[in-house]
Amino acid sequence: MTQDFSPEVTDMLKNAEAAAGFLKSFTHPSRLMILCALVEGERSVRDLEDALDLRQPGLSQQIASLREAGFIVGRKESKHVYYRLADGRVAEFITQLHKMFCETPKKAERAEND
Template sequence: MLDTPASEIADMKARVGEASAFLKTLSNPDRLMVACALVQGERSVRELEDLLGIRQPGLSQQIAGLREAGLIVGRKEGKQVFYRLADPRVETFIATMHALFCAPHAAETTR
């Protein structure tokens, strides 16, 4: 950081709020699980509910948080709503988190 030009430091400071909001949104375990499930592709609310074991009222609340943050988008088909990731940074983030915490032997490498 000592060799980082002042202009790059200013850019980092300007973007830190966005990065912090991104991390805050995904820091909720249920929202993180929804994002993880959507990395594999679009899913209906019912599919998410069954897959994640989150009851509909709680799931709706987490989906709303992700939608408001612009991380997911939905589309309606008949009576069903399907969600997918809207921000490619989420997929990169989830892949990194998976490699660090979920992959085989991940716990062994963090010690």
């Protein structure tokens, strides 16, 4: 049995499914850490390894997931690969998560006064 929905509900359902897919891509702590690091700008794989204390195999797996989701893009320069955010929604989302979970009250207060 199929259920007929109004056009508004059908659109809402499509949007909810898109949002759920978007959120699913954030469900690993290492992916969140990588995205947080990339909000600040482009970084090399080596830099991400060092900054986030992630081992290369695990980092590569999470980078592959983020690339597949369309959240990051890479460019190769000589022997190094550099990644950056590819989706502006990701930067907005990560910035808000950072404010909610990572900023101390004093940091947030200083940022507001700047």
